[in-house]
Amino acid sequence: MNSRHHLGDLELEQKASLLSGHGFWATKPVDAAGIPSIVLADGPHGVRYLPPEADHIGLGSAGPATCFPPAVAVGSSWDPDVAARVGAALGREARALGVSVVLGPGVNIKRTPLCGRNFEYYSEDPLLSGVLGAAHVRALQSEGPGASVKHFAANNQETERMRISAEVDERTLREIYLPAFERVVTEAKPATVMCSYNRVNGVYSAQNRWLLTDVLREEWGFTGAVISDWGAVHDRVAALAAGLDLEMPGNNGASDHQIVEAVVRGDLDPALVDASARRVAALSLLRPSATDNADLDAHHALARELAGECAVLLRNERAVLPLSPTASIAVIGAFATQPRYQGGGSSHITPTRLDSALDALRAQVVAAGGAVVHEPGFTLDGSGDVDALRAAAVEVARTAQVAVVFAGPDQDDSEGFDRETLDLPAGQVELIRAVAVAAPRTVVVLSNGGVVSMEDWHDEVDAILEGWLLGQAGGAALADILLGVINPSGHLAETIPLSLLDTPSYLTFPGEAGRARYGEGVMVGYRYYETVKRPVRYPFGHGLSYTTFMTDGLEVTVTGDDTALATVTVSNTGARAGRHVVQVYVATTAGPVRRPARELRAFKKVMLEPGETRRVELALDRRAFAYYDVETGRWIVAPGQYHIQVGHDAAHIAVEAIVTLPGDVLVRQLSLDSALEEWIKHPVVGPMFIRSLRDSLSNEMREQAEDARDGLRMVASMPLGKFLQFTGIAIAPDSLASMLELGQADIPTDGVKRA
Ligand code: BGC
Numbered sequence: 001m002n003s004r005h006h007l008g009d010l011e012l013e014q015k016a017s018l019l020s021g022h023g024f025w026a027t028k029p030v031d032a033a034g035i036p037s038i039v040l041a042d043g044p045h046g047v048r049y050l051p052p053e054a055d056h057i058g059l060g061s062a063g064p065a066t067c068f069p070p071a072v073a074v075g076s077s078w079d080p081d082v083a084a085r086v087g088a089a090l091g092r093e094a095r096a097l098g099v100s101v102v103l104g105p106g107v108n109i110k111r112t113p114l115c116g117r118n119f120e121y122y123s124e125d126p127l128l129s130g131v132l133g134a135a136h137v138r139a140l141q142s143e144g145p146g147a148s149v150k151h152f153a154a155n156n157q158e159t160e161r162m163r164i165s166a167e168v169d170e171r172t173l174r175e176i177y178l179p180a181f182e183r184v185v186t187e188a189k190p191a192t193v194m195c196s197y198n199r200v201n202g203v204y205s206a207q208n209r210w211l212l213t214d215v216l217r218e219e220w221g222f223t224g225a226v227i228s229d230w231g232a233v234h235d236r237v238a239a240l241a242a243g244l245d246l247e248m249p250g251n252n253g254a255s256d257h258q259i260v261e262a263v264v265r266g267d268l269d270p271a272l273v274d275a276s277a278r279r280v281a282a283l284s285l286l287r288p289s290a291t292d293n294a295d296l297d298a299h300h301a302l303a304r305e306l307a308g309e310c311a312v313l314l315r316n317e318r319a320v321l322p323l324s325p326t327a328s329i330a331v332i333g334a335f336a337t338q339p340r341y342q343g344g345g346s347s348h349i350t351p352t353r354l355d356s357a358l359d360a361l362r363a364q365v366v367a368a369g370g371a372v373v374h375e376p377g378f379t380l381d382g383s384g385d386v387d388a389l390r391a392a393a394v395e396v397a398r399t400a401q402v403a404v405v406f407a408g409p410d411q412d413d414s415e416g417f418d419r420e421t422l423d424l425p426a427g428q429v430e431l432i433r434a435v436a437v438a439a440p441r442t443v444v445v446l447s448n449g450g451v452v453s454m455e456d457w458h459d460e461v462d463a464i465l466e467g468w469l470l471g472q473a474g475g476a477a478l479a480d481i482l483l484g485v486i487n488p489s490g491h492l493a494e495t496i497p498l499s500l501l502d503t504p505s506y507l508t509f510p511g512e513a514g515r516a517r518y519g520e521g522v523m524v525g526y527r528y529y530e531t532v533k534r535p536v537r538y539p540f541g542h543g544l545s546y547t548t549f550m551t552d553g554l555e556v557t558v559t560g561d562d563t564a565l566a567t568v569t570v571s572n573t574g575a576r577a578g579r580h581v582v583q584v585y586v587a588t589t590a591g592p593v594r595r596p597a598r599e600l601r602a603f604k605k606v607m608l609e610p611g612e613t614r615r616v617e618l619a620l621d622r623r624a625f626a627y628y629d630v631e632t633g634r635w636i637v638a639p640g641q642y643h644i645q646v647g648h649d650a651a652h653i654a655v656e657a658i659v660t661l662p663g664d665v666l667v668r669q670l671s672l673d674s675a676l677e678e679w680i681k682h683p684v685v686g687p688m689f690i691r692s693l694r695d696s697l698s699n700e701m702r703e704q705a706e707d708a709r710d711g712l713r714m715v716a717s718m719p720l721g722k723f724l725q726f727t728g729i730a731i732a733p734d735s736l737a738s739m740l741e742l743g744q745a746d747i748p749t750d751g752v753k754r755a
Contacts, residue, residue, distance in 0.1 A: 007033060007277055012270065015277040016259040019240065021250035024230070025050055027280060028250070035281045040148075040227075040248070041097070044104030044120055044136075045070045045342070045471060046349030047090055049097045065093055066299040067342055067349040067472040071106060071132075072449055073310035075122035075493030076468060076543070078581045079605045080135035082309050087136035089302055091143025093294040100286040101192055101227075102140060103148045104347075107133040107180035108196075110494050111156035111524055112505045116418045119343040119449025119469050123493035124525030124540065125600050126176055130183030137188035146191025146286045149184045151229055153177055153211055154518075155196035158418045159510035162231070165199035168518040171593065173200075174628035174635075175522050178215070185220045191286060192225045195244060197232045204239075206232045212243030225279040230346075237262040241269075245276040246283075296352045300473055304355070307470035307477035309579070312490035313463070313544040320441045320462040322484025322546055323402060325368035330396040331358050332377040332435060333406030333428075333445075340408050340447040341474045345415025351472035357406060357445070360479035373400065377431045380410070390431050394438045403439035404482065405432050405461075406447065413449030413469075418510060422453040422500050429456045436460040445478055451496050454537055466490070484546060489579035489605070491543030491649070495526050497536050504528035526650035527596035541583050541600075541649030547574030547610065551582070554655040556644045561662045562622045562637040568646050568655065569615055572608035581605045583647045584618050586625060590640030590663070593627050598645060598653075601625075620644070625661060632666065639663035670743025672721035679720055685743045692739070696731045 007015060014030050022028040022037055029037040042048040048062040068086045077083070087105075094102045106117070110124040122129040137147040154166035154177050168177060184190060193216060195205040205211055206228050216222045227246040233239045236247060236255035247255055262268035313321065323329060336358040342349060362372045377393035378386065397403035410425040423429075436442040436457070443463040446452060447470075454464065465488070467478050480486040497503050504520035511517065523531055526540035553569035566584055582605075585598040601624035604616055625642055626635040641660050645653040668674070670682055679689045697705065705712075715723055724731065 007274060007281060009033075010277075012260055012263060012273065013256070015273050016256040017253065018277045018280040019245065019259060019273070020247040020253070020255050024249040027246065027283065030281075033281070036284050036287055038100035038284050038287055039098055040101040040103060041094065041099045042103045043347035043349075044106055045086065045090075045347060046351075047093045047097060047099060047102060048347065048349055049099055062348075062350050063097075064350045064352045066296060066303055067351040068303050069307045069310050069471040069474065070119050070342055070347065070449070070469045071122045072119040072493075073307065073468045073470050073490075074132060074136075075128065076312050076466075076490040077306070077309045077605075078128065078491050078493070078603060079309055079579075080131050082306050083132040083135040084139035085302060085306060087139035087147070088143055089294075089299050091140040091145050093299070094140075094145040095143055095288040096292060096294040098288055099145060100283060100288065101146045101148055103150065103194065105133045105136045105147070106150050107184060108151060108155050109177055109180070109524060111518070112418075112503060112509045113422060113451040113494070113497065113500070114419045114509065115156055115450070116158040116413055117343075117345070117415050118494075119413045120347055120415070124495065125493065126179040127600050128493055128603070130180035131603075133180055133184045134188040137184055137190045141188070141191065144286065144288055146224070146283060147188075148192040148194045148227060149181060149190045150194035151196035152181055152193050152205060152216070153196060154200045155198050157510050157516060158416055160514070161416075162197045163199065163514065164511055165202050165515045166518060167201055167515050169521060170630050171628045172518055172521045176524050182220055185216065185222050190224060191283060192227050192246075193222060194227050194229055195232055197229050204232070204234055206244050207235060207238045207242045209242040217243060225276075225283055237268055240272055240276060245279045300353050303471045304473035304476050304480070307474045308480050308486040310468065310470060310490050311478065311481055311488055312466040312468075312492055312542070313481070313488040314466050314496075314538055314542065315458070315461070315464040316544050317462045318441075320402065320443060321465070321482060323404075323443075323482050324370065325365050325483050326370040327365070327401045328371040328399075329361065329365060329373075330393075330400035330403040330439065331361060331372055331374045331406070332393045332397065332403055332431070334376045334378055334380050335406035335408050335445075335447045336374060336404075337376070338380060339475045340412065340469060341471055342469050343413040343415070343449045347415070349472075353472055355473045355476035357475035357478045360476040361482065364479060364483055364485070377405065377435075378425075378427050382410070386427055390427075390434060393431060394434045397435045397439035397442070400439065402441040402443065403435050404443045404445060405435055406445045407432060408447035409452060419450055422451060423456075424452055432457045433460055443482070445482070447474075451494060453499070454496070455498060458537065466492075487546045487576050487578040489543070489545060489581070491541050491581050492538055493540070495529055495536050495540045495650075496538040497529070502529070502534055502536070523596060527599060530597035530650055536651070539649045539651035541581070541647060543581070543649075545574075545578045545580070547572055547576040547578040549573065549578070549580045549608070551646055551648075551654040553615075554644070554646055554657050556657040556659050558659050558661065562625055562664070564620045564624075564644065564659055564661075566602065566618045566620060566644050566646070566657075567615055568618075569613060570606060570608065571613040572610055575610050577607065577609050579605055579607050582616050582618065583649065584620070585645045585647055585650065585653070586620065587643040587645055588625070588638075588640060590642065591627055591636065591638030595627065598643075598647075598650065600650070625663070629666065631668065636666055637661060637663040639665065670740060672740075673719045674743075675717045676720055676723050677716040679743075682743060685739050688739055688742075692731050692735045693729070696729050701727075701729070
């Protein structure tokens with residue numbers, strides 16, 4: 001983004017003044033250069049507009065705005081169109097409020113189901129997170145305001161979030177924690193990126209030059225402004241030097257002053273101040289000019305429609321769902337009347353309206369001649385006589401044709417702290433079980449920001465609808481799904497494990513002594529469960545529909561050294577129109593690193609009428625096959641076999657095809673530290689080396705070598721220097737020197753050579 005403002009004539013102080021906020025929610029104007037102040041507002045699923053003078057903690061004081069389904073729900077839609085429509089609507093509401101930058105989306109990876117902010121993040125998978133995040137940003141920005149993709153990077157827990165060091169090896173960062181940001185930055189060009197509070201490998205994100213400059217700007221070509229999470233800057237001068245442009249919130253100019261002093265002292269390059277000031281000034285071009293009002297009624301209807309795309313039907317025994325609108329239905333649970341539809345913290349929206357599932361169900365059922373009775377069964381604040389509440393609920397369940405229990409954790413998911421358990425409150429578990437015994441059929445509807453365990457009651461109920469947090473119209477959307485007005489099409493964007501003990505980060509979350517060691521590496525979520533073959537309650541990608549789909553006819557065409565095209569036939573074999581998610585996974589053991597059993601590499605959601613059949617094409621790019629090679633600092637496609645699998649979910653593969661890719665030949669520089677095997681296998685030096693090794697052997701050694709082929713395995717990984725030293729073999733010095741020279745010269749600059 002190029003600023004049209006001329007900063008050239010400004011004083012250093014004026015330029016520095018652009019680099020921190022005016023209070024909590026605005027930037028500072030520089031009248032002399034015609035640079036106006038702009039307003040920033042949260043957040044990912046609704047515009048939390050606070051007047052510029054409001055403070056950060058005044059969470060409840062924001063004016064009304066549409067609360068759209070939070071990211072946990074949008075993730076389950078597996079539909080970039082859903083993410084885009086949320087983004088565009090936020091853009092319109094922001095514009096109407098005079099907001100220039102909307103702080104979201106959050107594309108951090110769900111490393112543990114306990115993270116308090118998982119409800120603000122899309123998925124445990126980087127492709128799904130990145131595709132949805134990019135769609136959100138593109139659509140939001142097409143309405144005028146800018147987005148702020150956050151929290152960059154490795155902000156995967158709330159415990160100690162302002163100082164914990166996420167200790168993550170580079171391959172894991174590159175393959176799991178960075179790609180969603182990379183995709184959003186390179187494909188959707190967000191106006192801003194927000195750095196995280198935490199440290200990454202010891203260095204605060206706000207001061208992490210590798211992250212903010214080397215990777216973000218130099219590798220990914222980011223040209224927008226980097227802003228700090230609110231209060232994430234520890235050393236303003238170091239942060240500026242690392243690439244952090246705008247510090248939020250402001251501190252009455254104190255840090256601007258530090259910047260000026262550092263320049264005057266000669267400790268900070270003034271060109272850095274210019275560059276950052278230019279980037280912040282450029283944001284003022286996002287200032288909405290005409291403030292047209294957003295159509296809030298239309299947005300409420302949109303919130304309902306989108307929520308209907310997000311809920312996940314996990315279980316539906318004996319086709320208990322959809323319910324007949326002429327049935328007698330016992331609606332149980334406090335969440336039926338007091339919806340849980342968003343989480344706590346900076347994303348908390350004051351909704352324009354709020355739909356309850358009970359009202360929506362009652363309206364439709366009564367109109368059709370059915371009956372709805374309601375009993376709370378429990379209270380959210382724990383008040384009331386638990387036994388009496390449960391008994392009354394069981395009583396209505398007994399006489400109805402079906403009971404629908406609205407359950408959820410007793411506490412909101414929230415920013416600022418992590419959850420401690422996956423369990424539902426014991427009282428609700430008892431209620432579900434008692435209702436399931438009494439009612440002819442039992443359906444459980446869950447409202448939760450993070451995964452909950454179903455182990456104490458799963459088998460006793462007939463159907464489970466995972467409603468996550470669905471935004472202000474979620475109640476009506478749930479009623480639509482329960483009654484079959486909407487055919488559910490959500491799929492899990494995160495695994496539901498059997499137990500917290502099974503989760504890959506169990507041993508290292510939330511860390512100790514200030515460090516969270518990401519010891520599971522790239523084995524996050526389903527990558528772990530599938531690799532170690534650990535059973536789960538519901539796998540990543542799982543989701544039922546009221547219709548049935550069939551997948552067959554997979555064809556994979558190799559379209560290059562490292563790309564392919566998968567084409568597959570999907571059919572709607574049931575009686576209702578429905579949306580189906582085609583999930584393409586790639587599985588391989590190629591290359592020298594441990595690969596996850598399979599990884600999601602492409603997906604597409606398609607609408608199919610009953611009986612309709614379609615060929616669906618999904619392109620697999622180079623990245624779909626690559627791993628990150630830390631030695632060369634490159635993405636490498638190892639030559640070898642790749643299984644292209646189309647799955648119902650990450651654990652159940654419907655069809656598979658195998659392709660062989662020539663891939664890249666990785667030629668590593670030879671030195672005396674290179675292993676004997678590396679010398680032998682080197683494409684240029686190898687044959688020469690074998691010859692000179694042979695020539696250097698005495699007759700006796702040659703005979704021994706013939707006899708001891710197995711012994712070779714023992715020394716294969718020995719550095720050549722050590723091998724020569726141990727064996728006393730003396731390769732002629734000039735021949736060794738020339739092989740070393742060749743082994744170092746014959747390398748393309750990027751260390752990767754095509755086969
Ligand atoms: C949160 C951000 C949010 C910012 C402004 C921080 O505490 O981590 O996500 O955008 O506050 O409210």
